[in-house]
Amino acid sequence: MSTTTARVEPSPAREAILNARPGVILRALLRQRLRRDRWQLLIWLVCIPLLASFSAASIDQTYGSAAARAQLMRLAIADPTILVLRGLPQGTSLAAVTFFEIFTFLALLAGLMNTFLAVRHSRAEEESGRAELIASSPAGRLLPTAATVIHATLANVALAVLTALGFASAGLPLYGSFVAGAATGGAGLAFFAVGLLLAQLFSTSRAANGFASAVVVLAYVVRGIGDATGTPFGDGTHLRAAWPSWLSPIGWGEQFAPYTANDWRPLLLQVGFAAVLVAAVFALQAVRDSGAGVIPERSGRPSARASLAGPFGLAWRLQWPTVLGWTIGGALGGLLAGALASVVNGTLANDSSLAGIRQSIARIGAGGSGPLTELFISAIFSIVGVLAAACAVQAVIRLRQEEAAGTAELMMATPLTRVRWLFSFVAVGVVAVVAVLLAAAVASGLSAVAAGEDPSTIGSSFAAATAQLPVALVYLGVLTLLFVVAPSATIPVGWAALGLGAFVGIFGGLIRLPDGVRHLSPFADAPVVVGHVDWTGGYWMLGITAVALAGAAVLIRRRDFAIG
Template structure:
């Protein structure tokens, strides 16, 4: 028991800052959304209107969830719970992999397993620690909602739902750590599981049936196979039932038993999906620094392409339903058309463009990872060996910029192709193919801007590459995509490149924002390359 306490304290000591940021961040998001909803939709009649609109629009249902009543409290839960659930999920998968596979990979787990702690107790400690973290996180979410002035009982239910979803993904993360040989792989699998849970409940919500008053919805069965969906079905501030969370606990228990069974069977450091032997000689493609950059990065690029194709698939197949909803309800069409500049475009085009901003974020994230890989190569010392050959520093950087550009194009193309083809497959007009590719092209400049700006950061402030890379992307996403929804001032939204991406609707699309960003991206990339010629290797 003493050993367990020691291990527990070590985890708290190690994670205290990181988890405080996560938990405070999530609580602040909850608090912020309450005040934003109060400010924007404080008027009950306006709120009902917007909810009736949402119920008819699968894309909103997909992104947010299903409305369960027209009160302010219910509206907040509808608007923000799925995001909170995704964040709680990611916090947990990163936590569990950090304390399991990452420890094994680095050899630290071996050091601990050789003490009386053994092989199992560290895992138990991680589970206890994770459970504590989720209780605290749930408590903070509940307190944030209560502080915002929402109903205490409903806030408690929302907190419980957050904790239960988080706990499920703690178990998922530990399971992924059993499967994969590297922490990178385990993090990837676990984060994909969180995304899948979000998307699956999105499908269920989008395919749901609205009630007569258009303020409630009965979700389709999809939502009942997602841990995040179970959290939503607590119907906080409405029915306030904790029963669906039993499903979260059951799934958690199932994954944890699998974890213990697998761990008891295998050697320390081994994995269920074993690492394979490599080739004795390199392929011809691996003979330049560009070839190396591509070789190191392509599996990640494929991952982002699959994500983008998935997004495109949903866009294409849902576009038809959106058009159906609009024609069935003329008021919806009227309101949505009011949102479009000039009012000349179609609702479907707007929908496709809106979703493709997210595909743009995926492309920018992929580019961010390419530059981060370059930094990791420098820190690990492998770059030193490459740069001691006849590869110049500038050419090395250009190799990564090239791979970054190709990755962005591939991510956007796979999204566009999936969107266009799935639209045609569900019986939409072939014009959707063109719309999809136009929407994808519109996202290219913003993603390229992210690539070149981070490359410049890498050249000028190497130590900041990883932190600033994800921060810039996160801020750009929040300001650009959700800034409007939560009522941020325009100048903050203008900071985000995504705000300036062209919106190809109708006949008169304004491409100037894209052209500007493209020019800036090229100039910044040239600056980075010139700067790289003058920069030393920096491994600190």
């Protein structure tokens, strides 16, 4: 008996794929990335240049005269609070003051944009299994990474050009505006490389994103310490940053000194740093297993902990590394607040510009008329409040990720109700917010006392932390309601609302935004706990949180799960 084997003729499409040259494959991968990111990138590439343009126009209206700008720069150099939050004074021209006011925030946003992009096209692809499928084709393992690097480079070039046009559209010098745009794009490229490297180290996109975001925030804080401890020179309106600023890509961006020195050399530092990290990424990717991180995961337990029998235990298990990262960031922010508060109190107690310094701190969001140390701590805790709110946002985003991946629907096959599943993640968000603020309060109080401040400073630190609790909770509650009503909008709207809310609420006072605009942000209505205590804004936010969560509990019963 004879047998015949059917001969499978290769299809033209398969032959085309197998015989495609690397350049053709690379272009196809690049087109895929551009298509996938078209809406996320569009939001970033529109919002960041608009912030640059809007800030330049606002400062022109507020500080139109050279004398007003000179007074602002001298006040900033005298007050470390402003230097930590804003940047490096480099002259009194309208363009130089604009760069001082807005650049560090633009670089922070550029850093977050790039770290998210890096993890989305590397670790997240491996986690979903798509990277392994592509690696089985002629693309291999390295061409997708090369496409991601090119994609990020093009995105940052576009960011640099659009940011430059944003500055120039407000009437600032064109050449200096392109230097400022290059500083922003260069910082973004450096942070992209950081995110890509962390995606090699960790085995989950959640951990990679969490640590990458912490690195961006840490770079902002380190830069702030370097600026706050810098040395004035010239006519008292220029500052030379201390060495900590040189440890941060954001600090490197400040050294461009647009509109004054227009120094392009720091771009070599940013690009060189990115090139070194990208080379390390290619070296690691060539030797590690697909899907595995350089830092190995711990072996699982033979049996699950009793805490995993309920939804809260599972929600906590999924999120505790992220919560830990934000908590460490909160502790560092508190440490900065307590340590610098003593410096402010000691050096400015008899300063003739004390009234102006109090006014500038109040514009940051620290209302009241108490001691200068308490005002400073309250101002710094506005930034800690952003970290706590970010932790709340990530808790809700995790809800969306669980739903999109289909794992939430699997849990609904058990006796678990939708409301209980929803509120298990909300409860983790509440715990995370409290942990961030508590760590910051303890670190702030102890560091201030260690620096020689009165022990009552510990109470001031806890009061400042408590004032930020309603702000973080209102983000948690409203975003939870948005997740129930429009799940696909949860992630982009969550981060956009946090970024714009922080800018408008905390920094809007420094550029004299209208009160009606400022009070659209919860950060502008944080309770006043210095001097005359006023919890009116806090009560309103707690009420809004309760209503939003109640609405989410009712509506979650009535909608289908949105997978994908």
